[in-house]
Amino acid sequence: MNFYYFCIMKKCVRHIIVFVMAMLLVGCANVVSPSGGPKDTKQPVVLEATPENSSTNFTGKTIHLTFDEFIVLNNPSNNVLISPPMNKKPTYRTSGKTLIIKFEEPLRPNTTYSINFGDAIKDLHEGNIFKGYVFNFSTGEDIDSLSLQGKVTSAADLKPQEGFIVGLYSNDNDTLTLDSLPYRVKPFYITTTNKKGEFEFSGLADKEYLIFALNDNNSNMIYDLPNEEIAFYSDMVRPYYIDKQIVKEALKTDSIATDSLSAVDSILEIKKPEYPSYELFSFIQDDSVQKLFKKELVEEGILRFVFRYPADNVSITAAEPLPDTFDIMPVYSIKRDTILWYYTPCKDSLWISINDGVNISDSIHYSLKPRETSSRRRRMQQEETPKIKRLSVKNNTKGSKLKPDQPLILTFNDPIVRLNLPDSMLWVENKDTIYQNIQFDKVDEYGFKYKIVKNLKPEDSYKLVIPDSVFYSFRGYTNDTVRLAFSVQEESAFGNIYLTVEIPQDVPQVIVELQTEQGKTINKQIVTKTEELAFEYLDPGKYKLKATIDLDANGEWSPGNFSKRLQPEKILFYKGTLEVRANWDIDLDEPWKIEK
Numbered sequence: 001m002n003f004y005y006f007c008i009m010k011k012c013v014r015h016i017i018v019f020v021m022a023m024l025l026v027g028c029a030n031v032v033s034p035s036g037g038p039k040d041t042k043q044p045v046v047l048e049a050t051p052e053n054s055s056t057n058f059t060g061k062t063i064h065l066t067f068d069e070f071i072v073l074n075n076p077s078n079n080v081l082i083s084p085p086m087n088k089k090p091t092y093r094t095s096g097k098t099l100i101i102k103f104e105e106p107l108r109p110n111t112t113y114s115i116n117f118g119d120a121i122k123d124l125h126e127g128n129i130f131k132g133y134v135f136n137f138s139t140g141e142d143i144d145s146l147s148l149q150g151k152v153t154s155a156a157d158l159k160p161q162e163g164f165i166v167g168l169y170s171n172d173n174d175t176l177t178l179d180s181l182p183y184r185v186k187p188f189y190i191t192t193t194n195k196k197g198e199f200e201f202s203g204l205a206d207k208e209y210l211i212f213a214l215n216d217n218n219s220n221m222i223y224d225l226p227n228e229e230i231a232f233y234s235d236m237v238r239p240y241y242i243d244k245q246i247v248k249e250a251l252k253t254d255s256i257a258t259d260s261l262s263a264v265d266s267i268l269e270i271k272k273p274e275y276p277s278y279e280l281f282s283f284i285q286d287d288s289v290q291k292l293f294k295k296e297l298v299e300e301g302i303l304r305f306v307f308r309y310p311a312d313n314v315s316i317t318a319a320e321p322l323p324d325t326f327d328i329m330p331v332y333s334i335k336r337d338t339i340l341w342y343y344t345p346c347k348d349s350l351w352i353s354i355n356d357g358v359n360i361s362d363s364i365h366y367s368l369k370p371r372e373t374s375s376r377r378r379r380m381q382q383e384e385t386p387k388i389k390r391l392s393v394k395n396n397t398k399g400s401k402l403k404p405d406q407p408l409i410l411t412f413n414d415p416i417v418r419l420n421l422p423d424s425m426l427w428v429e430n431k432d433t434i435y436q437n438i439q440f441d442k443v444d445e446y447g448f449k450y451k452i453v454k455n456l457k458p459e460d461s462y463k464l465v466i467p468d469s470v471f472y473s474f475r476g477y478t479n480d481t482v483r484l485a486f487s488v489q490e491e492s493a494f495g496n497i498y499l500t501v502e503i504p505q506d507v508p509q510v511i512v513e514l515q516t517e518q519g520k521t522i523n524k525q526i527v528t529k530t531e532e533l534a535f536e537y538l539d540p541g542k543y544k545l546k547a548t549i550d551l552d553a554n555g556e557w558s559p560g561n562f563s564k565r566l567q568p569e570k571i572l573f574y575k576g577t578l579e580v581r582a583n584w585d586i587d588l589d590e591p592w593k594i595e596k
Helices: 002-029 178-184 244-251 261-266 374-382
Strands: 046-050 062-067 071-073 081-083 091-095 098-102 112-116 121-123 134-138 146-154 165-170 189-192 198-204 209-214 230-232 277-282 292-299 302-307 315-318 328-332 338-343 349-355 361-367 393-395 409-412 416-419 426-429 433-435 440-442 449-452 461-466 471-473 482-488 495-502 510-516 521-527 531-538 541-549 571-573 578-580 584-587
Touching: 062 134, 071 091, 081 189, 112 189, 112 198, 134 198, 146 165, 146 209, 165 178, 165 198, 178 209, 189 198, 209 277, 292 361, 393 482, 495 510, 495 541, 495 578, 510 531, 521 531, 531 541, 578 584
Parallel strands: 146 277, 495 584
Antiparallel strands: 046 062, 062 098, 071 121, 081 112, 091 098, 112 134, 146 198, 165 189, 165 209, 209 230, 230 277, 292 302, 302 338, 315 349, 328 338, 349 361, 393 409, 409 449, 416 471, 426 433, 426 461, 440 449, 461 482, 495 531, 510 521, 510 541, 541 571, 541 578
């Protein structure tokens, strides 16, 4: 009996073992991907370099960099920068986790080379960019080990400039002057700016350099296009030595992470101000040659001439006898670089001569009739009598309201040369006071704007009725009837800003602009001495103050000139933003000191 139960127990144990093994096999067959886990945000790390970084006496043709993970390349021919530049770009390929760089031309003897990888390498799975790594090697017995860093900022708005080519030039050329090198040859050392506008060099020789930065539109590393934005440092600079061993020990990591000057930023014991940093301000240099950019018939009765610079010295004349009925009225733009010729349309064509005595000598035959299109031809055929052209009359009210400090201004699309003021004009104040004697004053030089000579009071309402044929333009156009109802806003709806601006004694003037948070200029004032400024009747919102040190006193910001070693005029912004509230004054206690 006992033997019987023993056999049954033995058989049951055998079945249980088989079942457990089967379950284990099924579990092993169904492989499930591991779940969760933090996202990989670490960039690839170089485990081995052949030759080693900072090697000397290099005679090979290839460099191998082996990473701790698989990598992919992102346009290395354009993103990898090598100093000094090569005529033939190296080839780049990956083999497993290894990047192989093959040089396609002989290397210079006794020369230190620096390879900056930019954004050319990232890991395969997460796309983390391999940044801050510079590979240096020398073909001679010694390797240059000095460094240099800086930043490129837009001179016009103080924003960091990303993607600029930054080059170093040394004054050891026998045939070219130092100032001519950026126009003629590639720099000996090159790098690019990052998103913060920062740049850095390593592997530099101990000599003085010119720093020149370029937004290289044609990718040839030479300043040869007039619209290329540039920046330069006025003085020659000398690189310095950064003890990377101290940096390495402070970071407690290997040399791979410390091959970049950016590593210094994260070290509390070694502060970046101990090392010089050169700030460059970028600008587009004005071409000094006067040019005629455009000459065109805008519409019947208007010719337009557009120049590069103010055209005060340009002569524009008719090159043929004119009938007595043909009158011309030249109108200059605010910057005087555009001239509109308003003329009485009584000729079909005209010869015009344009000359400045130096660079421009042009003779043009204009057709003074607009091009005949099929739609215009059909419209003219459908009209029994030609339509009389009317003046466009606009005003400066917004939502039928004016600010307390504003007069009512009428704006015309043609210069007004004559007014015919009838008794039928009407001016109504607050629905009960009526005036018929209305006066207009010309606001601008040519008569495009006229203001109503009336004392407008806050919270009062007004109506204006101007009958037709009161304003007559140079080309003979006149107005239709104008009806306008508006009111003046209450003073409590606005805020004010008051501040004192102090300027250096050797500065002729400073341009102070009040701007919206988006950079639109609301008000501009010229300051020639220390004085208090008032910006009044401002809509509630956030504002910022901008100052331009106007050294040439031309009333606007002026760019620099590399050939003359002139830096662009300096721009400053008042700290922070100013939030204006309704019925509230901002009175800045501390003067805004403008420093050169």
